[in-house]
Amino acid sequence: MKNNSLAMIALIALVAAPASLIGYIDPKTCPEQNSGFMTCQQAADQHIWLFWVLAAFGVITFASSFIVRLVKRRTK
Numbered sequence: 001m002k003n004n005s006l007a008m009i010a011l012i013a014l015v016a017a018p019a020s021l022i023g024y025i026d027p028k029t030c031p032e033q034n035s036g037f038m039t040c041q042q043a044a045d046q047h048i049w050l051f052w053v054l055a056a057f058g059v060i061t062f063a064s065s066f067i068v069r070l071v072k073r074r075t076k
Helices: 005-019 040-075
Strands: none
Touching: 005 040
C-alpha cells in the first residue's frame, strides 16, 4: 500500500467541510444584540464560506491526486 498524501489531505478537508456546519448559527433565529464582537449574520456567513472553501479545496486536491496517480501509471 502506497502513501498518498494528497488524498489524505483531501479526505480531511472533505470531512471538515460538513463538520464546520455543526456550529452554524441561523441568523433568523438568533436574537440580535446591540454590542458585541460579531453579529449573527457575520457568524453564519463565516460558517458558509468555510464550508465552501474546505469543500472546494478537498475536491481540487483529491482530483489532483487522482490525476498525478494516472500520469505516473501511464509513464511506467
